[in-house]
Amino acid sequence: MDFFGLFKRQPKSGAIAKNRLQLVLIQDRMNTTPELLEMLKSDILKVLANYVEIDEDSLDIDINGSEGPALVANIPIKSWKTR
Amino acid sequence: MGEVIVVTSGKGGVGKTTTSANIGCGLAIAGKNVVLIDADIGLRNLDVVMGLENRIVYDLVDVVEGKCRLKQALIKDKRYPTMFLLAAAQTKDKSAVSPEQMMKLCETLREEYDYIIIDCPAGIEQGFKNAIAGADRAVVVATPEVSSVRDADRIVGLLEASEIKNIRLILNRLRPDMIRRGEMMTIEDVTDILAIDVLGLVPDDESIVVSTNKGEPAVADNNSRAGQAFRNITQRIMGNEVPFMDLEETGGLMNWLKKIFRIGNGK
Amino acid sequence: MQKNNSVIFKGGKDGIIIILAEDANFNDISESLREKIRSSSKFFADASTTISFKGKKLAEKEVLSLIEIINEETNLSISFIEDLTGDTDAEKEKKQDERKPLGSFASIPTDGAYFHRSGLRNGQAISHNGSVVILGDINAGAEVVAAGNVVVFGAVRGLIHAGASGDNNAFVCALSMQPIQLRIADKITYFPKDMLKENKNKIDPVYAFVKGEEIYISPITN
Numbered sequence: 316m317d318f319f320g321l322f323k324r325q326p327k328s329g330a331i332a333k334n335r336l337q338l339v340l341i342q343d344r345m346n347t348t349p350e351l352l353e354m355l356k357s358d359i360l361k362v363l364a365n366y367v368e369i370d371e372d373s374l375d376i377d378i379n380g381s382e383g384p385a386l387v388a389n390i391p392i393k394s395w396k397t398r
Numbered sequence: 399m400g401e402v403i404v405v406t407s408g409k410g411g412v413g414k415t416t417t418s419a420n421i422g423c424g425l426a427i428a429g430k431n432v433v434l435i436d437a438d439i440g441l442r443n444l445d446v447v448m449g450l451e452n453r454i455v456y457d458l459v460d461v462v463e464g465k466c467r468l469k470q471a472l473i474k475d476k477r478y479p480t481m482f483l484l485a486a487a488q489t490k491d492k493s494a495v496s497p498e499q500m501m502k503l504c505e506t507l508r509e510e511y512d513y514i515i516i517d518c519p520a521g522i523e524q525g526f527k528n529a530i531a532g533a534d535r536a537v538v539v540a541t542p543e544v545s546s547v548r549d550a551d552r553i554v555g556l557l558e559a560s561e562i563k564n565i566r567l568i569l570n571r572l573r574p575d576m577i578r579r580g581e582m583m584t585i586e587d588v589t590d591i592l593a594i595d596v597l598g599l600v601p602d603d604e605s606i607v608v609s610t611n612k613g614e615p616a617v618a619d620n621n622s623r624a625g626q627a628f629r630n631i632t633q634r635i636m637g638n639e640v641p642f643m644d645l646e647e648t649g650g651l652m653n654w655l656k657k658i659f660r661i662g663n664g665k
Numbered sequence: 666m667q668k669n670n671s672v673i674f675k676g677g678k679d680g681i682i683i684i685l686a687e688d689a690n691f692n693d694i695s696e697s698l699r700e701k702i703r704s705s706s707k708f709f710a711d712a713s714t715t716i717s718f719k720g721k722k723l724a725e726k727e728v729l730s731l732i733e734i735i736n737e738e739t740n741l742s743i744s745f746i747e748d749l750t751g752d753t754d755a756e757k758e759k760k761q762d763e764r765k766p767l768g769s770f771a772s773i774p775t776d777g778a779y780f781h782r783s784g785l786r787n788g789q790a791i792s793h794n795g796s797v798v799i800l801g802d803i804n805a806g807a808e809v810v811a812a813g814n815v816v817v818f819g820a821v822r823g824l825i826h827a828g829a830s831g832d833n834n835a836f837v838c839a840l841s842m843q844p845i846q847l848r849i850a851d852k853i854t855y856f857p858k859d860m861l862k863e864n865k866n867k868i869d870p871v872y873a874f875v876k877g878e879e880i881y882i883s884p885i886t887n
Contacts, residue, residue, distance in 0.1 A: 332611035339451045343488070548787050551804050555786030591804055591822070593784070 408549030410520030424632030426481035436486035449613020459487035497531035504532025535564035566597035598631035685720035838872035
């Protein structure tokens with residue numbers, strides 16, 4: 316039985332390093348630039364405009380992720396567009 | 399008015415980035431307002447050593463090209479609220495930044511911050527010229543090895559030629575056991591050749607590897623001997639005289655045994 | 666072409682020798698001098714030296730006008746002008762012998778020597794058409810190339826080439842000799858690594874000179 320595993324342990328720094336490295340490399344390879352993010356934003360807006368009216372000033376889209384890269388968006392909806 | 403310090407070495411891999419990060423953090427812990435700038439062109443390192451690699455949105459080239467405001471590019475470190483990082487660009491274009499642009503940037507930063515630490519890339523090319531352009535003083539990092547000292551000598555010559563008057567040495571990765579055995583150059587060997595004052599002596603220490611793994615500079619770790627060396631260096635930069643620490647290791651089983659039986663110089 | 670050989674430069678132990686072709690006319694000589702100086706200006710930059718004229722006999726006015734050309738075209742600081750023109754070979758030899766006894770330290774020429782008031786770092790180099798005195802260390806990666814002698818008040822850890830224009834009588838002396846490479850005229854030598862390690866940081870004044878085909882090192886003691 317793994318007695319020592321019963322107690323929550325801080326991961327060793329080597330493992331932390333490997334984790335961080337994987338993240339960094341994904342970012343580097345994706346090579347996201349601020350421009351890319353802007354283009355992504357405006358494309359998303361165009362699509363959404365078919366269905367909803369959005370408060371564009373409060374729109375927040377970003378690439379984040381402590382557990383892996385994720386596109387995180389906060390899109391405040393003003394009203395739904397009727398078909 | 400702030401002070402711009404460039405951390406340089408000539409040779410790569412001797413500890414410039416680690417030194418920049420630790421000095422920057424050390425000064426921030428002491429309450430100073432600090433900006434760290436990664437002056438490399440194309441390769442990014444300072445952000446990783448600081449553990450801020452996932453916070454970068456804008457970088458040095460974005461600032462210089464006016465794509466963003468300076469404040470937008472300065473990354474705030476939650477652990478050290480008075481410290482900010484300006485990351486390197488991943489561009490391959492050597493002419494993306496000019497010495498004049500660096501000088502202007504430093505002038506702007508001097509007005510608001512106490513210390514601006516510039517992490518210089520290896521070599522003596524455009525990156526180096528950019529990094530020293532706005533500097534008031536220089537810290538040269540070297541290890542006690544032939545190629546490192548040769549490159550450091552070259553760098554000191556170039557710094558003196560650019561009229562940077564305050565040039566001091568940090569000797570890194572010292573191993574007193576090897577020095578005692580005559581397998582490593584002594585501190586005097588190095589200072590005889592470089593002929594500049596010593597700002598700090600940093601022992602070779604595992605805790606540096608661990609701290610880089612975690613993205614937490616050793617200067618904040620009270621158990622780290624290298625961290626202690628950097629804390630001392632921070633004090634000296636602020637003008638306080640601190641005696642150089644005893645580099646001999648005081649821990650370890652052998653030393654403890656020696657102490658018990660009073661053999662040798664177990665401390 | 667006649668013009669090109671009207672003037673020939675030679676570097677001597679303590680100065681520049683300008684040899685004027687016997688059968689050239691003065692105009693050719695003037696022009697040739699100007700052209701040659703212009704094309705090798707970095708050899709003549711900022712130095713202090715003696716000038717000796719040999720070959721075709723010139724009137725004093727003509728010698729002066731050649732000096733003018735040198736002043737106009739270079740930053741040379743001329744410390745001594747010698748007119749050896751028109752002398753027969755025997756007369757020339759005699760004059761030269763009287764002026765510079767060989768192989769004795771009493772003859773370290775201070776006229777025409779270049780004093781460098783600090784050491785040299787990796788990447789720095791001095792090239793001088795005369796003797797050089799360095800007040801400091803010459804670090805590894807630094808170079809001194811001199812037509813004359815090289816005297817170093819410090820440690821030599823870099824490269825020294827004395828008698829660079831072919832003078833086998835040139836010497837090198839230093840407070841500590843640990844050079845990467847030592848050359849006198851066309852002779853070359855380097856020091857074995859263990860000898861370098863032993864000599865580290867010891868002050869051990871020596872001088873190096875050519876004897877036959879080898880470079881010898883001898884301590885400077887009484």
